[in-house]
Amino acid sequence: MKLAIIGSGMIVHDFLTITKDLKDTELTAIIGTDKSLDILHELKAKYHIGSTYTDFDTALAENDFDTVYVAVPNFLHYGFAKMALENGKNVISEKPFTVKYSDFMDLKKIAEEKHLVLIEAITNQYLQNYVDLKQKLPELGDLKLIESNYSQYSSRYDAFETGKVLPAFDPKKGGGALMDINIYNIHFIVGLLGRPKAVSYLPNIERNIDTSGILMLDYGNSKAVAIGAKDSASPVGKTVLQGNKGTIVVNGPTNVMESFDVYDKDKTLLEKVDHNIYPHRMYQEFVEFEQIIRHHDLTEVAKRLQHSEDVMWVVDQAFKGAGIKLG
Numbered sequence: 595m596k597l598a599i600i601g602s603g604m605i606v607h608d609f610l611t612i613t614k615d616l617k618d619t620e621l622t623a624i625i626g627t628d629k630s631l632d633i634l635h636e637l638k639a640k641y642h643i644g645s646t647y648t649d650f651d652t653a654l655a656e657n658d659f660d661t662v663y664v665a666v667p668n669f670l671h672y673g674f675a676k677m678a679l680e681n682g683k684n685v686i687s688e689k690p691f692t693v694k695y696s697d698f699m700d701l702k703k704i705a706e707e708k709h710l711v712l713i714e715a716i717t718n719q720y721l722q723n724y725v726d727l728k729q730k731l732p733e734l735g736d737l738k739l740i741e742s743n744y745s746q747y748s749s750r751y752d753a754f755e756t757g758k759v760l761p762a763f764d765p766k767k768g769g770g771a772l773m774d775i776n777i778y779n780i781h782f783i784v785g786l787l788g789r790p791k792a793v794s795y796l797p798n799i800e801r802n803i804d805t806s807g808i809l810m811l812d813y814g815n816s817k818a819v820a821i822g823a824k825d826s827a828s829p830v831g832k833t834v835l836q837g838n839k840g841t842i843v844v845n846g847p848t849n850v851m852e853s854f855d856v857y858d859k860d861k862t863l864l865e866k867v868d869h870n871i872y873p874h875r876m877y878q879e880f881v882e883f884e885q886i887i888r889h890h891d892l893t894e895v896a897k898r899l900q901h902s903e904d905v906m907w908v909v910d911q912a913f914k915g916a917g918i919k920l921g
């Protein structure tokens with residue numbers, strides 16, 4: 595794919611380190627702000643990116659790319675993705691897809707009408723450990739409970755406490771613990787069980803934003819709890835899946851899934867699984883995006899979009915129930 599990157603922040607720096615191993619990706623452009631011009635030039639030189647731009651219109655007019663990677667703060671995903679689709683470009687959007695459910699549905703409609711690829715960059719769905727865990731799930735018998743905790747004290751929370759509100763804590767910019775960190779747990783659970791029957795979110799709110807919270811998902815015979823925090827840390831960082839015939843313990847947070855252990859119901863360890871293909875969490879998703887775009891695999895896109903839609907629905911229900919308004 596011929597890729598234009600929008601953004602030059604933390605995730606873009608991280609992503610660029612794997613691009614030497616993405617054999618089917620040509621980096622044709624990076625688009626940022628005037629403020630970050632030096633960074634754009636630095637990244638262009640270091641990673642052999644074709645051109646730098648400080649406005650997307652000019653990039654669309656001048657640069658020869660077929661796909662954009664939208665890696666800007668959450669509230670900007672929708673606008674850039676929409677503009678890209680309307681100009682005939684495929685879109686890979688960072689998580690969370692959009693701030694509002696209705697915006698996601700709008701993007702999906704445009705992509706479908708124009709037969710374009712629209713897909714969410716959400717690491718866990720593509721990790722081999724996740725694919726293997728899905729296959730092992732029936733071995734647990736009747737799945738009773740899932741408990742997933744991803745809590746990481748954020749340096750941006752220090753800034754927030756002193757009154758400086760960065761996008762990750764800004765309700766107007768789609769920030770907060772559920773959107774930023776708990777979203778991985780939601781993807782993890784919804785990827786296994788689909789759309790729940792009921793959703794309930796119990797947030798800790800500071801200055802109109804959820805800095806941590808507990809999300810409960812009711813699947814009838816199975817219940818799941820997803821905990822996410824940016825105001826406190828959990829050294830545990832584990833996910834536990836409990837069935838009447840066994841238990842799986844996932845090691846590491848749900849965006850990385852370093853490995854997982856399978857136990858029988860008597861707590862005897864049966865198997866340790868670590869099949870992730872490449873040490874960087876973003877590698878497997880981007881290899882798959884390359885293939886989807888090369889083969890214009892809209893069947894796979896539809897499947898992935900249905901999953902993203904279910905996640906966006908959960909987020910929408912959670913916020914509505916908790917009285918949180920973002921954007």
Ligand SMILES: NC(=O)c1ccc[n+]([C@@H]2O[C@H](COP(=O)([O-])OP(=O)(O)OC[C@H]3O[C@@H](n4cnc5c(N)ncnc54)[C@H](OP(=O)(O)O)[C@@H]3O)[C@@H](O)[C@H]2O)c1
Binds near residue numbers: 690
């Ligand atoms: N997949 C993952 O593991 C992962 C991890 C972290 C974040 N993310 C997601 O990635 C996205 C970005 O997060 P981040 O941590 O990289 O944020 P960040 O460090 O704050 O970077 C945001 C970038 O967007 C740029 N930007 C802002 N407005 C722009 C505009 N109008 N046009 C072009 N560029 C613009 C900023 O430029 P200036 O600095 O010049 O304003 C900055 O380079 C978020 O949606 C986040 O949820 C994903």
